[in-house]
Amino acid sequence: MNLDQIFNTAQEAFLFYKNISGKEKAAFLDTIAETLEANREEIVPLAVEESNLPEGRINGELGRTVGQIRLFAGLVREGSWLEATVDPADPNRQPLPKADIRRMLSPLGPVVVFGASNFPLAFSTAGGDTISALAAGCPVIYKAHPAHPETSKKIADCIHQAILKSSLPSGIFSHVEGGIDIGQELVKHPLAKAVGFTGSHKGGKALFDLANQREEPIPVYAEMGSVNPIFCFKDKLANQLEPLAKAFVGSLTLGVGQFCTNPGLIFVPKSQAKAFEKAISDELNDIASAPMLHPGIAQAYYDSIQYLQSREELRWVKVADPQHLINGSTALAEIKASDWLKDLVFQKEVFGAFAMMVVYENQDELLEIAKQLHGQLTITIWAENHELQDQLFLLNLLEEKCGRLLFKGVPTGVEVGFAMQHGGPYPSTTDARGTSVGAYAIKRFARPIAFQDMPQELLPDALKDGNxxxxxxxxxxxxxx
Amino acid sequence: MNLDQIFNTAQEAFLFYKNISGKEKAAFLDTIAETLEANREEIVPLAVEESNLPEGRINGELGRTVGQIRLFAGLVREGSWLEATVDPADPNRQPLPKADIRRMLSPLGPVVVFGASNFPLAFSTAGGDTISALAAGCPVIYKAHPAHPETSKKIADCIHQAILKSSLPSGIFSHVEGGIDIGQELVKHPLAKAVGFTGSHKGGKALFDLANQREEPIPVYAEMGSVNPIFCFKDKLANQLEPLAKAFVGSLTLGVGQFCTNPGLIFVPKSQAKAFEKAISDELNDIASAPMLHPGIAQAYYDSIQYLQSREELRWVKVADPQHLINGSTALAEIKASDWLKDLVFQKEVFGAFAMMVVYENQDELLEIAKQLHGQLTITIWAENHELQDQLFLLNLLEEKCGRLLFKGVPTGVEVGFAMQHGGPYPSTTDARGTSVGAYAIKRFARPIAFQDMPQELLPDALKDGNxxxxxxxxxxxxxx
Incomplete structure (x- = not known):
């Protein structure tokens, strides 16, 4: 099928699929989950082979993917996500009678999804974007990621099996392979109604621009990564130096630093900087190099490090070793806050296990940092409770800069639940109103519609009298x- | 103050204002409402003078404006609009403990609002956009509409009085006068976080493009009008020819046709076309010409009519009379559906009391019309219930094309309530996810934020234990x- 045929089939399927009940949608999603589970033995080795990620991680990621699908199945089976709202008529109102108006969320239409290289399962073919769009009632046209083509094909097969088993029109999911040009054609197609994307800033921004230049602009939910700063306070560091250093390095190097919530920036008070640097450095030395997702990513990582090495403001605690290019070795550099504040390039994400430790002298510098900071997926604050008593202004500034604010632990390990917000102000995403993880992800692919004086028998069940x-x-x- | 000072003051005010309680915000909004009521005697003549609209209408519009403000006051006083979501911790979960995550909506920051020429009160200085942004916790920078500068200044004074009375920082509302260039500067300012707009397609689209080209793109909620088609079915017309003709003409000519929900397009079955045209024509003859909002709008109206008169596909039932340019006289033209389908220009809004009556022959034409139809604020269906029994496919298509689907009455007279959706697919707005009328309008100016393991005493009240x-x-x- 060519792209026109794919979209026409999707649109036709949409007009059927949007009207099936939440229970039927839930059963379909559960069938996808079961089919993935049943194919675990085939999926895992493919994904390991194509991602360089260890088997344990991939097994865990499949579990997460299946769990995610079941969360959305539960959500649409229950049905309250529709925001059904009923304003009954009042024929006796003066001076004018009041009409009966009922409102609910309605799916947007065919959605184009681009998967991520760093999560071949949970953020890819049957990942959060695809599943939340299907849950909302939207067909998905999925653009396979070139870093894991076979894994993607296998998962697409599982989805197609689930469609067959559920007797749904095949057009609700299409798997498209191809390069950047094909991706652009998908976003430009007049029948596309929204875009989900996880990946680089360059890629996400290009699709966002393309979508806004269409004759009919459409929403783009691009999650483009982040440096996820950690703000450390003095007493907290003094009290828990080693466990915090360990936690930081664990989060930094998890998955060879290839997470969108990997903490690439840490702000440390001068009084604790030396001791903390030593503790981090000791931990880093225990981390073995490990293969990155693919050589292109490793190359980009070393290129960024090389550029930063040309900057005299940085003092290198540990330099990445480009000897085996595919291996992403860890790196750490230190910089004075006054220098960091002078150049926005120091806020740029380096995708991999590199962190910049910024040493600040006082409260004024901390506030200036908070003001200059770009939008982030997450910001973490490590402070004793008493250290935050007079920091309301700082906390307010930091809230403006992120989608999730943590007071314990590390930003990696994004919980899949109802309250999760995985999305933040630009440039971490193109739309801070959406989340790409957790239950609320479904709302990205729907819009409100109101029905005025609609006959009961035509109303969607969600809006009928008697609920x-x-x-x-x-x-x-x-x-x- | 220059624009930088205005935005800095707004941003400073924001960090205070976002943290006051819903009750305090509600009291402030109620104070605005009271101040407007107390100044009715001064506001009404100013608005009548500047809009050419009759006193009765302006008095009613002030009532609507005040009612709207009280709706939002009630909403933030009650507080559930925040979508507070709590996923408690589970320290015993295996294999990893679960963190405490809490999510709620948080205001975006300073919002730029552009008012409408056709509603000097309800969609202007203290109109729905301004009030829903203030209710959400966002400061507003309001760009005064050049068509009613004195009314705007007077209302801004009332808001400033309410700010003073409520002891809030003056930066939460600024009134800016100027031309298009000033409007553009406002949208481009780095501290602006969202835009609300009601007006022409050209104006809204230009601001949308500007906002997307910023270093940090921001959401633009532009409500740009619509032709609000009415789909008539045979039996319904046969049974209620005269009341429907009367209702149609009433809605078409209300406010000299200067409503964004004014029905400029009506689809009529061939068998009823002649009789319905006659009935409409009789009604139209009873409507006296009345002054339009200002000469520029009248000029644009007559220019559009003149262009359409050059199109031979149209047969004119009544031609607008440009003799007194300020007066918007009514006009009606008829066209065959087969001709209408051939040129998208026939879907363009003519702002004023002009309607195009499209005569269709059969069901196939009706479906083709539904497929080609652009996005609309509203679509109205006039049919007997039995005529809709086998029209599910058509209804589905029409749902995709609008924000509100009516089965009785006329699209003008937008109810201010919880279930109202005033917003639809492009080009009727730039963001079909928002509404500019009704309670849900508040959600446009907020985004979700999650707090992970935040100490109880720092959590916003909405998320604290014990609710x-x-x-x-x-x-x-x-x-x-």
């Missing part, structure tokens, strides 16, 4: 079930 | 109060 779905609805301004 | 605000929250996936 046949038994969902939470807002009726006359009150939540009710 | 001190008594709002609806999702806890562990269940709605609770």
């Amino acid at each position: 046949p779905l038994g969902i939470w609805r807002m009726v006359n301004g009150e939540y009710k079930k | 001190p605000l008594g709002i609806w929250r999702m806890v562990n996936g269940e709605y609770k109060k």
Whole structure:
């Protein structure tokens, strides 16, 4: 099929699929989950082979992918995500009678999804974007990632099997292979109604621009990574120097630093800098080099390090070793806050296990850092509670700069739940209103529609009198079930 | 103050204002409403003078404006709009303990608002965009509409009085006068975080493009009008020919046709076309010409009519009379569906009391019309219930093309409530996910933020243990109060 045929089939499937019940959608999603589980033995070795990631990690990622699918199945089976809202008629209202108006979320239409190189399962073919779009009622046209083509094909097969088993139209999922030009054609196609993307800033921004230049602009949810700064306070570091150094290095080097929530920037008070640097350095020495996802990514990593090595503001604690190019060895450099503040290039993400330790002298510098900081997926604050008592202004500034603010632990390990927000102000994403992890991800692929004086028998079940779905609805301004 | 000072003051005010309680925000909004009421005697004549709209209409519009403000006051006083979501910690979870994650909506920051010429009160200085942004916790920088500068200044004074009375920082509302260039500077300013706009397609699209070309792109909620088609079915017309003709003409000519929901397009079955045209024509003859908002709008109206008069596909039932340029006289033209389908120009909005009556022959033409139709704020269907029994496919197509689907009455008279959706697919707006009327308008100016393991005393009240605000929250996936 050519792209026009793919989109026409998707659009036709959409007009059917959007109207099946939440229970039927849930059963379909559960069938995808089961099919993936049943094919674990074939999926895992393919993904390991194509990603260089260890088997344990890939097995875990498949579990996460399946768990995610079940979360969305539960969400659409229950049905309250639709934001059903009913304002009943009032024929006796003066001076004019009031019409009956009912509102709910409605799926956007065919969605184009681009998967990530660093999560061949959880953020790829049957990953969060695909599944949340399907859950919302949107067909998905998935552009296979060239870094793991066979894994992608295998997962696409599983989805197609689940479609067959569920007797749904095949057009609700299409798997498209090809280069950047094909990706651009997908985004430009008039029947495409939204885009999900996880990847580089360059890639995400290019698709965002393309989508806005269409005759009909469409939303682009591009998650483009982040440096995920950690702000350290004095007493906290003094009290827990070694466990924090260990936690930091663990998070920094997890998956060879190839996570969008990997902490590439850490702000440390001068009084603790030396001791903390020593503790981090000791930990780093225990981390063996490991293969990165593919040679292109390793090359980009070493290129960035090489550029930073040309900057005299940085003092290198540990330099990445480019000897075996495919291996992403760890690196750490230190810089004074006053120097860091002078050049925005020091905020740029280096995709891999590199961190910049920024040494600050006082509160004024800390506030200036918070003001200059770009948008982030996450910001972590390591402080004793008493150290935050008079930091409300700083906390406010930092809230403006991220999607998730942590007060313990590390930013990696993104929980899949209801309250998760994985998305933040630009440039971490192109749309801070969306999350690409967790239940609320479904809302990205729907828009509200209101029905005025619609006959009961034509209304969607979610809006009918008597609430046949038994969902939470807002009726006359009150939540009710 | 220059623009930098205005934005700096707004940003400073924001970091304070976002943290005051919903009750305090509600009290402030109510104070704005009271101040407007108290100044009715001065506001109404100014707005009448500057808009050419009759006193009754302006009095009603002030009532609507005040009602709208009270709706948002109620919404933030109650507080559940925040979508507070709590996923409690589970330290015993295997293989890894689960962190405590809490999510809520958080205001975006300073919002730039552009008011509308056709609603000097309800969609202007203290209109829906300004008030929903203030309710969300965002400061507003309001660009005064040049069509009603004195009204705008007066209303801005009322807002400033309310700020003073409420002891809030003056930076939460700024009134800026100037031309298109000033408007562009406002949208380009780095501290601007979102834009609300009601007006022409040209104006809205230009701001949308500008906002996307910023270093940090920001959301633009531009409501750009629509032709609001009415689809008529045979039996319905046969049964209610005269009341429907009357309702149609009433809606078409209300406010001299200067409403974004004014029905400029009506699809009529061939068998009823002659009789319906006659009935409409009789009604139209009873409508006196009335002054339009300003001469520029009247000129644009007559220019559009003149262009359409050059198109031989149209047969004119009534031609607008350009004799008194300020007066918007009504106009009606008829066209065959087969001709209408051939040129998208026939879908273009003519701002004023002009309608195009499209005569269709059969079901196939009706489906083709639905497929080709651009995005609309509203679509109205006039059909007997039995005529819709086998029209599910058509209904599905029409749902894709609008924000509100009506089955009775007329699209003008947009109810301000919880279920209202005033916004639709492009080109009727630049963001179909938002509404500019009704309670959900507040969500446009907020984004989600998650707090992980935040100490109780630092958490916003909406997320604290024990639910001190008594709002609806999702806890562990269940709605609770």
